[in-house]
Amino acid sequence: MSQALPDATSLAQSVQNHEVSATSIVASAIARIEKHNPLLNCFTTVLAEKAMQDAAAVDAAIAAGKDPGVLAGVPFGVKDLFDVAGISTLAGSKINAENPPAAQDATLVVRLKQAGAVLVGAQTMDEYAYGFVTENSHYGASRNPHNPAHMTGGSSGGSASAVAGGLVPLSLGSDTNGSIRVPSSFCGIFGLKPTYGRLSRAHTYPFVDSLDHLGPFARSVRDLALVFDLLQGSDSADPVCTQRSPQPCLPELTKGIEGLRIAIADDYFLKGAEPEMLTALETLAKALGATQQITIPEAHRARAAAFIITACEGSNLHLKDLRQRPQDFDFATRDRFLAGALIPATWYLQAQKFRRWYRDRVRELFAQVDIILAPTTPCPAPLIGQTNLILDGQEVLLRPNVGLYTQPLSLIGLPIISVPVQRPGKLPLGIQVIAAPYNEALVLRVAAYLETQGIVSATIPDIIDRRWFRKY
Amino acid sequence: MTDSEQDLSTFVDQTARLIGLPIPADYRQGVIDNFERIAAIAQLVTEFPLPEDTEIAPVFEP
Secondary structure: OEEOOOOHHHHHHHHHOOOOOHHHHHHHHHHHHHHHHHHHOOEEEEOHHHHHHHHHHHHHHHHOOOOOOOOOOOEEEEEOOEOEEOEOOOOOOOHHHHOOOEOOOOHHHHHHHHOOOEEEEEEOOOHHHOOOOOEEOOOEEOEOOOOOOEEOOOOOHHHHHHHHOOOOOEEEEEEOOOOOHHHHHHHOOEEEEOOOOOOOOOOEOOOOOOOOEEEEEEOOHHHHHHHHHHHOOOOOOOOOOOOOOOOOOHHHHHHOOOOOOEEEEOHHHHOOOOHHHHHHHHHHHHHOOOOEEEOOOOHHHHHHHHHHHHHHHHHHHOHHHHHHOHHHOOHHHHHHHHHHOOOOHHHHHHHHHHHHHHHHHHHHHOOOOOEEEEEOOOOOOOEOOOOEEEEOOEEEEOOOOOOOOOHHHHOOOOOEEEEEEOOOOOOOEEEEEEEOOOOHHHHHHHHHHHHHOOOOOOOEEOOOOOOOOOOO | OOHHHHHHHHHHHHHHHHOOOOOOHHHHHHHHHHHHHHHHHHHHHHOOOOOOOOOOOOOOOO
């Protein structure tokens, strides 16, 4: 049995129409967090008191006849690397807990609050975003609402789990190598990684400057589009943030797929995935009338380049703490950070040059097609604590391979939605809908079409403590 | 230990010393294992022939 909880758009409409108060919506979100967070562990900080004050302010604005904003009274959470005024930005680490509280909210948090949304807390992640599992040795593992014995994926695991479990309708996360898309796939929700530089990263804790993106999670495509539209806009506090004018996506959702050239990524992106991923991909392709296949060249080297750039920039960011207090890092990130600090400059520069070359080749592909489809992950959510995966009949380490299909695409900053395919009695899984840079409207359009056709959806499962039942 | 494993261990020890990054004995093998993985992955990038005029994309705005 799955539950139907309203999405952010309909919650906000109910508040605007005086059908329900922001205070009661936020109170029920906090009650649901209190009920399920002990199991799911998706929030590291719950801001109950402040959230209730903010909700009361929304209600007061409505009572005074003011416009409460398009997200009036909608509760949301943010990955614990977004600055939230008044609390320390942990970024999943023990070290940052010693930092003073943030003086101001991250730009994207400000923009959602200005639209009437109410921040209810900060969410669990892999330490310093360096992981795909959200099994954090300091703050515990976040758990998958579809089956809490299974992982959420990472590194924005708490953000995805909170949306999938119906604790909040919206979260914000970050994606450097797949950290929005991987947990969206494992938790069965919609996640948008916009074009690199499209959304401001100001006042968030960085990981890899060359590759960091921020983006939303939601249970409906219209919510993703609404939030993305609110978040767009240049920001002088983030030098990477684009100066392009925002492109409203919400009005594009109903345009359908007629005339779009849609292809399946073959070669690298069809190798290694479990058969059920490929079945889901075929289902989507069929619904979209996509018969063409296209080869993204040298994708395995693109993944390697992303790996080198990540290890090198990520390690450099933490060099001081690696020198002075390596024992305070999560054991899952520590040795990787230490090793990354030793990478020769020539490997890093070659990876950056490769990135440029590869960007040019993929740009050429978008002269032939508008949309490319690929699996998000090689498999549905593995068990928490699982260390190995079978890829192409070979046993490989799980942690470095979960992002197999996401890394080559974020390397060049393409806009991508991971859309959720629900399978009754089985764990959900995600497929990437990919477009050329700055074409978020197009991926949202295709996702909306698939949602209308009933091919993709985000349903909230009954959350049952199945931790000790190893078989789903 | 093969010659190449020995080379990597030596590289890790010497580079860590050069950049002033002490690696506690308990973590040393883990760091070497990770560096070995990085080195194998880096080869996929470094062995690929790029045109001489390939420039890195980011633009620094003074």
